[in-house]
Amino acid sequence: MPPPAPKGPATPPNIQDVFLNHARREKLSVEFRLMDGTLMPGRIKNFDRFAVIVESNGTDHMLFKHAIASIKSPRTIGNYYASHE
Numbered sequence: 001m002p003p004p005a006p007k008g009p010a011t012p013p014n015i016q017d018v019f020l021n022h023a024r025r026e027k028l029s030v031e032f033r034l035m036d037g038t039l040m041p042g043r044i045k046n047f048d049r050f051a052v053i054v055e056s057n058g059t060d061h062m063l064f065k066h067a068i069a070s071i072k073s074p075r076t077i078g079n080y081y082a083s084h085e
Contacts, residue, residue: 020047022077031072032063 024044042056
């Protein structure tokens with residue numbers, strides 16, 4: 001069996017993933033502004049590289065990330081990188 005590959009220098013986490021994970025874990029109510037100007041309140045249930053699953057008004061919606069202009073959180077995290085470590 002070959003020896004394990006050496007680990008390179010730690011790269012900082014993706015700030016988008018840190019933000020989305022924090023909002024998901026804390027079950028924060030966030031507000032999505034879509035590219036067409038639509039506002040959509042909801043809670044992030046899950047996400048991947050391309051989409052976010054949002055619970056809004058009792059139903060699940062899949063929003064494609066390319067259609068999201070911004071996501072507004074009700075409070076700050078403080079330090080995005082420290083909260084991930």
